[in-house]
Amino acid sequence: MFDYQFFIEVLIGGLLSGVMYSLVAIGFVLIYKASGVLNFAQGAMLLFAALTFVSLVERGASLPAALVATLATMIVLGLAIERTVLRPLVNQPPITLFMATLGLSYVIEGAAQLLWGTQVHGLDIGISDTFEVAGVLISRFDLFAAAVAGSLVAVFALFFRYTRTGLSFRAVADDQFAALAVGLRLPRVWAAVWTVAGIVALVGGLLWGARLGVQFSLSLVVLKALPVLVLGGFDSILGAIVGGLVVGAIEKLAEVYVGPSFGGGIETWVAYVAALALLLIRPSGLFGKKLVERV
Amino acid sequence: MSDILLSVEGLAATYNYVIRAVNEVSFAVRRGEIVALLGANGAGKSTTLQAISGLLPARRGQRAAGRIAFEDRDIASASPAKLVRSGIVPVLEGRHCFLSLTVEENLITGAIGREAKSRMIRTDLEEIYELFPRLKDHRRSISGLTSGGEQQMTAIGRALMSRPRLLVLDEPSMGLAPLVVEGIFRALKRLNRERGLSILVAEQNSTVALRFSDHAVVLENGHSVLSGASVALRNRDDIKALYLGGSLQTDSTKKVLTHAVA
Numbered sequence: 308m309f310d311y312q313f314f315i316e317v318l319i320g321g322l323l324s325g326v327m328y329s330l331v332a333i334g335f336v337l338i339y340k341a342s343g344v345l346n347f348a349q350g351a352m353l354l355f356a357a358l359t360f361v362s363l364v365e366r367g368a369s370l371p372a373a374l375v376a377t378l379a380t381m382i383v384l385g386l387a388i389e390r391t392v393l394r395p396l397v398n399q400p401p402i403t404l405f406m407a408t409l410g411l412s413y414v415i416e417g418a419a420q421l422l423w424g425t426q427v428h429g430l431d432i433g434i435s436d437t438f439e440v441a442g443v444l445i446s447r448f449d450l451f452a453a454a455v456a457g458s459l460v461a462v463f464a465l466f467f468r469y470t471r472t473g474l475s476f477r478a479v480a481d482d483q484f485a486a487l488a489v490g491l492r493l494p495r496v497w498a499a500v501w502t503v504a505g506i507v508a509l510v511g512g513l514l515w516g517a518r519l520g521v522q523f524s525l526s527l528v529v530l531k532a533l534p535v536l537v538l539g540g541f542d543s544i545l546g547a548i549v550g551g552l553v554v555g556a557i558e559k560l561a562e563v564y565v566g567p568s569f570g571g572g573i574e575t576w577v578a579y580v581a582a583l584a585l586l587l588i589r590p591s592g593l594f595g596k597k598l599v600e601r602v
Numbered sequence: 603m604s605d606i607l608l609s610v611e612g613l614a615a616t617y618n619y620v621i622r623a624v625n626e627v628s629f630a631v632r633r634g635e636i637v638a639l640l641g642a643n644g645a646g647k648s649t650t651l652q653a654i655s656g657l658l659p660a661r662r663g664q665r666a667a668g669r670i671a672f673e674d675r676d677i678a679s680a681s682p683a684k685l686v687r688s689g690i691v692p693v694l695e696g697r698h699c700f701l702s703l704t705v706e707e708n709l710i711t712g713a714i715g716r717e718a719k720s721r722m723i724r725t726d727l728e729e730i731y732e733l734f735p736r737l738k739d740h741r742r743s744i745s746g747l748t749s750g751g752e753q754q755m756t757a758i759g760r761a762l763m764s765r766p767r768l769l770v771l772d773e774p775s776m777g778l779a780p781l782v783v784e785g786i787f788r789a790l791k792r793l794n795r796e797r798g799l800s801i802l803v804a805e806q807n808s809t810v811a812l813r814f815s816d817h818a819v820v821l822e823n824g825h826s827v828l829s830g831a832s833v834a835l836r837n838r839d840d841i842k843a844l845y846l847g848g849s850l851q852t853d854s855t856k857k858v859l860t861h862a863v864a
Contacts (some may be wrong), residue, residue: 478711485698490686492714
């Protein structure tokens with residue numbers, strides 16, 4: 308007899324952890340949309356944020372103070388990257404920009420460890436137990452993480468919909484050459500986007516750090532974001548959200564129901580299989596931009 | 603104050619430092635005038651316009667020689683954003699609307715650059731809707747789903763939102779039905795007459811361009827080879843041969859016109 312209650316429990320667990328993937332993926336999508344750069348350094352930024360935060364706390368800073376200081380650091384870091392690495396490379400081929408961010412990710416990782424050391428830190432935000440709804444066990448931390456990610460996305464959605472900077476961002480994402488011709492100051496838009504990417508990295512870093520411990524391998528969550536991006540489409544924020552949820556659910560369900568026949572441990576790669584399969588059917592992802600054109 | 607709004611002298615431009623698209627282009631636009639830039643495909647019209655609007659670097663192009671002055675100030679190395687603020691506003695070839703934005707959002711982007719107040723944006727929008735009533739009907743439509751003519755109106759409206767003093771249009775007739783082209787040039791003429799807006803327009807469709815412009819400049823292989831009052835040029839047969847790939851320098855006027863160009 309199929310245990311529905313258990314199925315739902317696994318599904319919810321998967322969806323909630325998927326939210327965390329979405330969070331990382333959104334950081335990618337924002338920068339990709341605004342400047343056509345796949346920012347491989349997003350993971351390193353995430354590590355840098357988490358490491359800065361725990362190190363400040365361990366050195367006696369209060370939680371709010373550490374949060375504010377880390378936020379400021381991430382904004383400065385984002386602006387500095389845009390200014391010193393990407394702006395000089397503007398109008399270069401995408402592969403050049405990608406390689407630049409790849410190199411950058413190692414520089415940031417190195418700098419983070421140089422600054423704060425290499426040991427593993429624990430990050431406890433004080434939410435750990437689980438609770439039951441109608442017999443289904445739910446992790447309170449996962450729910451908290453999902454709520455934080457959800458409100459972050461909501462705030463960004465409003466920002467991009469209703470502010471002039473948001474409108475400029477959508478214009479640049481749509482047609483960079485036209486945005487230039489209209490007189491939009493692209494460096495300003497890019498600066499805004501990198502600021503936002505810094506904030507996303509901070510939130511992602513704290514949530515992932517609380518779950519996995521703050522350590523070097525935190526920067527590898529970018530690899531988790533890749534199948535999410537392939538599934539959702541590189542240029543769709545909605546895609547990043549749905550893609551994250553799908554990947555989270557697939558991973559957990561596959562691990563529990565299919566995993567035993569492979570001897571377990573398929574959680575780490577099944578998302579890539581799903582992404583590859585989708586690539587064959589829909590190369591631009593579930594929500595990726597197919598040019599809006601009238602026929 | 604001089605009568606000349608824009609002057610281009612001895613302009614030469616390359617792409618990737620190798621490909622010469624423009625060799626020697628000189629002409630001027632007077633205040634309150636419509637000037638047409640004519641020539642076949644590849645004659646250097648778009649490159650000339652991009653040099654004027656500061657858009658060459660974004661296309662990996664460079665100005666190799668020459669001077670471009672707007673109101674007697676050298677503008678050859680100014681950024682597009684700065685040029686738009688000083689009044690030179692381009693309408694790109696192929697329209698380049700923001701396809702996933704609504705028509706009205708497209709228009710508003712034109713006002714962001716000059717940091718317009720919301721109330722000013724509303725008044726300017728009404729003026730555009732008065733000029734192009736079809737845009738008002740489609741203001742909430744996604745731009746990518748509107749027709750080619752509507753997209754051209756959106757692109758022009760978006761440029762007008764920047765309050766230009768010189769509107770620089772690249773092939774506004776491209777891919778549009780003759781009636782729609784007529785409507786767009788009428789609107790341009792009206793802006794010119796009622797607001798004294800100066801206009802520089804590159805066109806392959808020389809018939810229409812010569813009918814609506816005051817002066818015309820003919821480009822051929824990156825050189826400005828002929829210029830004069832549009833009325834005078836209209837009566838010369840050799841102009842027609844140009845956009846069919848003929849030349850003013852060799853005797854191509856006898857070429858059989860294989861199809862009509864509307």
